[in-house]
Amino acid sequence: MNEAVAEAPPIELIGLNKWFGAFHVLKDIDLRVREGERIVVCGPSGSGKSTMIRCINQLETHQEGTIRIHGRSYGRDARENDAIRREIGMVFQSFNLFPHLTVLENCTFALTWVRHMPKQEAEDLAMSFLARVRIPEQAGKYPLQLSGGQQQRVAIARALCARPRIMLFDEPTSSLDPEMINEVLDTMVELAESGMTMVVVTHEMGFARKVADRVIFMDQGEIVEEAPPEAFFAAPRYDRTRLFLSQVL
Amino acid sequence: MANTSSPLADSSGLPPAEIFKPKPARAAPASTLGIQGWIRQNMFSSIPSAVVTLLGLWIVYAFLDAILTWAVGNAVWEASNRRECLDQVGRSGACWPGVAAWIPNLIYGLYPKDQVWRINLAALVLLVWAVPLWLPRVRSKVQIGLSLVLLFPLLASYLFLGGEKGAIWSALIALGFAAFLWALLTTATEMTTGLSFTRFVVGALGATGRSEEASRRIGFAALLVVYAVSLLAVQAMALSFVQTRLWGGLFLTTVISGIGIAVSLPAGIVLALARRSRMPLISLLATAFIELFRSVPLITILFMFNTMLPLFLPVGVEVNQLLRAIVAVCLFAAAYMAEVVRGGLQAIPRGQYEAASAMGLGFWQATGLVIMPQALKIMIPTIVGNFIGLFKDTTLVSIIGLFDLLSMARAVGEDTRWLGLFLEPFFFVTMIYFVACFGMSQYSLNLEQRLSAGERR
Numbered sequence: 001m002n003e004a005v006a007e008a009p010p011i012e013l014i015g016l017n018k019w020f021g022a023f024h025v026l027k028d029i030d031l032r033v034r035e036g037e038r039i040v041v042c043g044p045s046g047s048g049k050s051t052m053i054r055c056i057n058q059l060e061t062h063q064e065g066t067i068r069i070h071g072r073s074y075g076r077d078a079r080e081n082d083a084i085r086r087e088i089g090m091v092f093q094s095f096n097l098f099p100h101l102t103v104l105e106n107c108t109f110a111l112t113w114v115r116h117m118p119k120q121e122a123e124d125l126a127m128s129f130l131a132r133v134r135i136p137e138q139a140g141k142y143p144l145q146l147s148g149g150q151q152q153r154v155a156i157a158r159a160l161c162a163r164p165r166i167m168l169f170d171e172p173t174s175s176l177d178p179e180m181i182n183e184v185l186d187t188m189v190e191l192a193e194s195g196m197t198m199v200v201v202t203h204e205m206g207f208a209r210k211v212a213d214r215v216i217f218m219d220q221g222e223i224v225e226e227a228p229p230e231a232f233f234a235a236p237r238y239d240r241t242r243l244f245l246s247q248v249l
Numbered sequence: 250m251a252n253t254s255s256p257l258a259d260s261s262g263l264p265p266a267e268i269f270k271p272k273p274a275r276a277a278p279a280s281t282l283g284i285q286g287w288i289r290q291n292m293f294s295s296i297p298s299a300v301v302t303l304l305g306l307w308i309v310y311a312f313l314d315a316i317l318t319w320a321v322g323n324a325v326w327e328a329s330n331r332r333e334c335l336d337q338v339g340r341s342g343a344c345w346p347g348v349a350a351w352i353p354n355l356i357y358g359l360y361p362k363d364q365v366w367r368i369n370l371a372a373l374v375l376l377v378w379a380v381p382l383w384l385p386r387v388r389s390k391v392q393i394g395l396s397l398v399l400l401f402p403l404l405a406s407y408l409f410l411g412g413e414k415g416a417i418w419s420a421l422i423a424l425g426f427a428a429f430l431w432a433l434l435t436t437a438t439e440m441t442t443g444l445s446f447t448r449f450v451v452g453a454l455g456a457t458g459r460s461e462e463a464s465r466r467i468g469f470a471a472l473l474v475v476y477a478v479s480l481l482a483v484q485a486m487a488l489s490f491v492q493t494r495l496w497g498g499l500f501l502t503t504v505i506s507g508i509g510i511a512v513s514l515p516a517g518i519v520l521a522l523a524r525r526s527r528m529p530l531i532s533l534l535a536t537a538f539i540e541l542f543r544s545v546p547l548i549t550i551l552f553m554f555n556t557m558l559p560l561f562l563p564v565g566v567e568v569n570q571l572l573r574a575i576v577a578v579c580l581f582a583a584a585y586m587a588e589v590v591r592g593g594l595q596a597i598p599r600g601q602y603e604a605a606s607a608m609g610l611g612f613w614q615a616t617g618l619v620i621m622p623q624a625l626k627i628m629i630p631t632i633v634g635n636f637i638g639l640f641k642d643t644t645l646v647s648i649i650g651l652f653d654l655l656s657m658a659r660a661v662g663e664d665t666r667w668l669g670l671f672l673e674p675f676f677f678v679t680m681i682y683f684v685a686c687f688g689m690s691q692y693s694l695n696l697e698q699r700l701s702a703g704e705r706r
Contacts, residue, residue, distance in 0.1 A: 059603050078611075086609040096604035100623050110608040113618060162608060 008071030009034055010166050010197045011056060016065035018051060025051050027221040033199065038192050040208040041201045043218035044244060049201045053168045057088045089159030093171040095151045097143035103154050104139040110162045129157040133187050149180030153187050169200040203248055209233060217241045319343055330666040347667035348677045355657050358497015367488065368500055371408045375401060378429055381436040389445055393432045398511050400428040412490030419483055427479035431472065447471055493571040497652030499681060505575055506640040512579040517586025524591060542584035548645055550577045555649040574646045582639050589631045593624035626700050633693035637686045654678055
């Protein structure tokens with residue numbers, strides 16, 4: 001059993017189906033992410049890509065299919081679900097930092113309240129991650145005093161503090177000013193180089209080319225095609241993919 | 250290579266770039282700075298504006314002059330009845346001796362004169378209990394605040410009511426008293442040594458090195474000793490019974506509105522969460538309660554509780570009239586507060602819940618640590634507005650025969666010595682209400698400024 005868990009892939013989606021009311025958002029999604037693999041998910045808006053990664057940490061619940069994280073699947077047991085979730089860190093398009101807490105408090109929050117770590121230890125750990133995203137000097141400020149790019153880097157540090165084994169990024173650069181996109185992408189590239197398993201929903205094709213092991217294109221709730229970036233950009237198989245690429249590149 | 254940089258950056262073949270130099274910032278024109286500049290810009294910027302300013306100043310002057318002449322200039326300060334006042338200045342000046350003679354009643358109602366110290370003592374205890382909340386070095390603010398809100402009422406109700414006390418009632422009163430002692434002790438130790446009272450005791454006994462479990466037991470024992478002392482003290486106290494129909498004046502107003510305020514916020518939070526609950530039955534019940542109590546005037550609710558409630562209760566069960574009024578006020582205030590809190594909750598973006606649950610926080614942790622602090626901060630002006638409204642609304646209890654501040658003011662003019670003296674007591678009561686409400690409103694502004702530190706860019 002333990003061996004099976006150790007060998008189990010970080011993320012496995014099998015026959016995933018989801019509806020918002022009567023609307024079928026995700027249709028028969030099958031996806032298997034290997035340890036340390038970097039996946040970039042792209043597609044037009046409304047294609048279900050955000051919904052898919054939000055299902056992975058159960059911010060959205062699905063109606064059919066199985067989601068396994070390191071071999072454990074979500075079920076009725078809320079505690080077990082929370083335990084699975086703690087393996088996963090998430091970065092949002094709108095940062096979602098807690099505005100009433102300082103940058104440091106944002107980072108220590110989960111450590112204090114979920115892992116019950118002593119204060120000093122939590123702060124040391126948080127500072128080391130703030131240093132890694134290169135903003136340790138902002139630790140005492142409140143999120144709204146920072147620029148968008150800095151806020152998103154804090155959000156990455158905050159997610160990393162919980163020591164996740166998987167990181168999900170939901171359009172992390174889409175609400176940033178153009179001048180700040182690169183500082184966030186650089187942080188993500190560094191994270192990718194450290195071997196973190198990552199699923200990134202983004203329109204930054206440069207990032208996909210540079211970092212991704214696999215690029216997934218979604219449309220109308222389905223995975224249309226998936227391929228390594230070289231093949232994906234050089235020779236997309238489907239007309240829908242070609243149309244999309246001609247519009248974003 | 251990555252193509253994340255701008256496409257213009259690598260375009261070659263352009264002439265050498267010119268260097269962009271930003272202009273230095275200049276000082277603002279002198280005529281717009283300082284007090285003179287402000288007055289010129291805001292009060293005398295044009296002829297109509299100057300006319301309006303002067304007219305406004307004249308109205309304020311005329312109004313203040315009339316009031317001050319009546320209240321101070323022509324006022325009578327010494328007289329033994331209203332006739333003497335009228336003989337001296339007629340109606341052109343206020344007759345303050347009437348108000349002065351009634352001040353004890355305006356404040357304490359018909360509470361026995363020799364027992365009034367009990368009310369003063371309770372007020373003093375409340376004040377002393379609240380002081381640590383403003384002291385920066387005290388760290389157990391949350392615990393002290395909670396003990397104040399939850400346990401002071403036990404102590405205060407015995408001080409106010411007095412009378413026989415059975416075993417259970419004694420134990421509860423002692424709990425209130427012990428909490429007060431604990432608040433004092435922990436404030437003292439935290440101010441001097443930075444340790445909470447229980448930690449201090451553990452240290453004083455030289456047991457610091459012992460296990461967490463052992464020091465917790467010692468702390469608990471210390472609290473038990475405090476409780477035992479309080480129980481003995483309470484047993485030794487013997488206060489005479491004072492019926493609630495003798496309560497009145499500012500005292501009664503403060504009791505009713507104080508309990509209403511203390512109950513309405515937590516009850517409102519619970520109701521608001523229940524209304525937003527995904528469980529349909531809970532949501533339906535909360536919604537029904539809130540809408541019912543919001544759709545009925547407070548007077549009607551007071552009447553219902555006062556006259557109809559006894560009809561529904563079994564024979565022999567009698568609920569005190571004051572208690573009925575307090576329950577009615579609390580339910581009404583809770584329903585209003587629930588909607589205020591719900592408004593605050595709606596202003597918090599969904600992403601805050603999502604970020605909290607993505608970190609592995611459960612619903613209650615996310616609500617208590619992330620959502621509520623933000624929602625309540627946004628709602629401070631409205632919440633305090635509700636408190637102020639509640640404080641003033643308690644005047645309505647005069648209708649069901651309770652003698653609150655306003656009814657006591659009316660009673661002055663019915664006293665044979667001061668027959669017809671209505672204006673002065675009302676003026677006095679207006680001042681009391683103004684000071685109390687303005688104080689609350691200023692405190693809320695102050696609180697807002699302190700809490701919004703993070704929002705300043």
